[in-house]
Amino acid sequence: DAGVIQSPRHEVTEMGQEVTLRCKPISGHNSLFWYRQTMMRGLELLIYFNNNVPIDDSGMPEDRFSAKMPNASFSTLKIQPSEPRDSAVYFCASSRTLTSRNYEQYFGPGTRLTVT
Amino acid sequence: EDQVTQSPEALRLQEGESSSLNCSYTVSGLRGLFWYRQDPGKGPEFLFTLYSAGEEKEKERLKATLTKKESFLHITAPKPEDSATYLCAVQVEGSSNTGKLIFGQGTTLQVKP
Numbered sequence: 001d002a003g004v005i006q007s008p009r010h011e012v013t014e015m016g017q018e019v020t021l022r023c024k025p026i027s028g029h030n031s032l033f034w035y036r037q038t039m040m041r042g043l044e045l046l047i048y049f050n051n052n053v054p055i056d057d058s059g060m061p062e063d064r065f066s067a068k069m070p071n072a073s074f075s076t077l078k079i080q081p082s083e084p085r086d087s088a089v090y091f092c093a094s095s096r097t098l099t100s101r102n103y104e105q106y107f108g109p110g111t112r113l114t115v116t
Numbered sequence: 117e118d119q120v121t122q123s124p125e126a127l128r129l130q131e132g133e134s135s136s137l138n139c140s141y142t143v144s145g146l147r148g149l150f151w152y153r154q155d156p157g158k159g160p161e162f163l164f165t166l167y168s169a170g171e172e173k174e175k176e177r178l179k180a181t182l183t184k185k186e187s188f189l190h191i192t193a194p195k196p197e198d199s200a201t202y203l204c205a206v207q208v209e210g211s212s213n214t215g216k217l218i219f220g221q222g223t224t225l226q227v228k229p
Contacts, residue, residue: 004159033217043160043203043219056216091159104150105217107159 002026004108006092012114018080021111024073025094033105034067034077035091043091049075050097082115089113118143118208122220129194129227137189137223139204147207149187150217151180154201163202194227201225 005024013019025032033048047057049069057067064083069075079086089112093105119142129135141149148167152160164173166182173180177198179190189202201224205217 042221043205045216045218048216093159104162104165106162107152110159 004092004094004106006090006108006111008111009109010112010114012116013082014116015083016081017115018078019082019086019113019115021077021090021092021113023075023077023092023108025075025092026106027073029094029096029106030072031095031097031105032069032075033093033095034075035093035107037089037091037110046077079113082113084115087113087115118206118218120204120206120218120220122202122204122223124223125221126224127226129191129225131195131227131229132193134190134192134194136191137202137204137225139187139189139220140185141187141204141206142185143206143208143218145209147209149182150205150207151178151187151189152203152205154203154222160203191225194225196227196229199225199227 004026007022031050034046035043036046037043044059046059047067048055052069065079067077089110091107091110093107095105096103121140123138148165150165151163153163154160164180169182169184171182177192181188201222203219203222205219207217
C-alpha cells in the first residue's frame with residue numbers, strides 16, 4: 001500500500017488567501033484524522049472522521065478552518081482566510097477503528113504551510 | 117484534564133549507551149498508549165501499542181513497557197540511526213472520543229557515533 005498521501009507537500013501563501021490541503025487515507029481504513037504540529041504546541045488533533053462522518057471537531061481553532069470527507073478515499077482541510085499564525089505542518093492520519101478497540105494511526109508525510 | 121508528559125525533552129547518548137525515555141500520563145481511563153518515532157521532515161511512524169499495565173513490546177533495540185501511570189521506552193545499545201524524536205500518545209476511553217490521541221511533546225534523541 002502507498003500509505004497516507006498528502007498534497008501539496010509545501011504551500012506558501014499570503015495572508016488572507018484560501019488554502020486547501022488534501023489527504024488520501026490508506027485503503028480500508030475508516031477513520032481519518034487531521035493534526036497540526038508546531039514547535040510551541042506540539043502535535044494537536046484538529047478533527048477526525050469515522051466512516052466519512054465528523055466525530056470530534058473540538059480542536060478546530062476557529063471558523064476559518066473547515067474539513068470535509070466526501071468519500072472514503074478523500075478529505076480536505078480548508079483555511080479561509082489564512083493568517084500567519086496558521087503556519088505549521090499539517091498531518092493527515094488514518095486507521096481502522098472497531099467499536100471495542102481502536103487501531104494505531106498511520107501518518108502521512110505532512111504539508112508544511114507558510115503564511116506570509 | 118487528560119495530560120501526557122514526556123521526559124527528558126532531549127537526550128544525547130553515545131553509541132552503545134543504553135537509556136530510557138519516560139511518558140507519564142493522567143487520564144480518566146486509558147484505552148491504549150502508543151509510541152511513535154518522528155524523523156525530521158517526516159510524519160510520525162508507528163512503533164508500539166500497549167493496552168494494559170504490565171504489558172511489554174519489543175522491536176529491535178527498542179522495548180516499551182507500561183504501568184498504571186507511565187510508560188518507558190528502553191533503548192538498548194543505540195546506534196546513530198536511532199536518532200529521532202520519540203512521541204508518546206494516549207487514547208482515552210469514552211464513547212465520544214474513541215479515536216482521539218493526546219500526544220506528549222516528545223523526546224528528541226541524538227546518538228553519537
